[in-house]
Amino acid sequence: MKPSRLRTWLRGATLPALLLATWWAAFRFGWTDTQLFVPIGTVWDTAVKLTANGYLWDSLQASLGRFLAGFVIGAAAGLVVGTALGLSRLFEKIVGPSIHTIKQVSLLAWIPLISVWFGLGDPAKIAFLSLAAFFPVMLNTFEGIRSVPRELVEVARAFAFSRTQLLRHVVLRAALPSIFTGIYLGLLYAWLATLGAEYLLTSGKGIGNLLTDGREHFWMDQVLLGVLIVGVVGFVLNLIAARLEAHSLTWRGNSTAQY
Numbered sequence: 001m002k003p004s005r006l007r008t009w010l011r012g013a014t015l016p017a018l019l020l021a022t023w024w025a026a027f028r029f030g031w032t033d034t035q036l037f038v039p040i041g042t043v044w045d046t047a048v049k050l051t052a053n054g055y056l057w058d059s060l061q062a063s064l065g066r067f068l069a070g071f072v073i074g075a076a077a078g079l080v081v082g083t084a085l086g087l088s089r090l091f092e093k094i095v096g097p098s099i100h101t102i103k104q105v106s107l108l109a110w111i112p113l114i115s116v117w118f119g120l121g122d123p124a125k126i127a128f129l130s131l132a133a134f135f136p137v138m139l140n141t142f143e144g145i146r147s148v149p150r151e152l153v154e155v156a157r158a159f160a161f162s163r164t165q166l167l168r169h170v171v172l173r174a175a176l177p178s179i180f181t182g183i184y185l186g187l188l189y190a191w192l193a194t195l196g197a198e199y200l201l202t203s204g205k206g207i208g209n210l211l212t213d214g215r216e217h218f219w220m221d222q223v224l225l226g227v228l229i230v231g232v233v234g235f236v237l238n239l240i241a242a243r244l245e246a247h248s249l250t251w252r253g254n255s256t257a258q259y
Contacts, residue, residue, distance in 0.1 A: 210226045
């Protein structure tokens with residue numbers, strides 16, 4: 001790792017390290033003894049126990065499986081619809097008003113309808129996650145394509161680019177930063193929706209169900225463990241997206257992605 005990147009990592013780790021140190025010190029020096037909080041060592045012991053009996057891995061795999069399925073479906077649909085809206089004025093006039101109306105509906109408002117249509121199992125949760133990922137990817141893809149400078153298109157036409165070449169080498173490349181913004185948001189919304197779906201549609205295993213069990217039985221060690229896992233997974237997802245963005249935008253010479 002380059003020294004500059006190492007310094008960036010160390011600066012980013014400063015606040016989490018301070019929080020963990022404060023957490024440890026609060027119980028080590030008797031600053032708190034409330035039942036609403038537990039020592040970090042207890043959370044670690046719970047993590048070891050749940051890992052040994054397979055419950056933690058089963059929950060994490062179930063959540064990640066739903067997340068990946070829902071995100072892929074929603075993001076793919078968002079890319080297709082956003083591209084169509086951006087390229088076709090006619091399609092935007094026909095479909096755009098309906099989509100822009102539907103996007104105003106709160107995501108949680110779809111839960112009752114989805115549960116009626118798909119039940120309480122994985123199909124309902126995946127449908128919910130797909131909706132969560134669809135709108136940010138679709139909207140940012142649409143905005144990115146519509147924001148492509150007209151000068152770039154005119155230069156491409158002067159060089160006799162075909163429609164396919166124009167779309168692939170000019171329009172989509174120029175729109176990539178905006179598209180990746182949508183992907184970032186889609187990842188965030190889909191991961192949060194994963195927990196929300198598992199929390200509200202309680203059938204099956206998952207990190208959301210782990211949190212629900214901890215809350216119902218007042219197992220604060222399990223609740224805090226679930227919160228930590230949610231944060232770590234979210235960080236890893238953001239890191240993966242940043243690396244993909246940096247790789248995809250190497251043609252620009254530099255990237256705004258930070259990881």
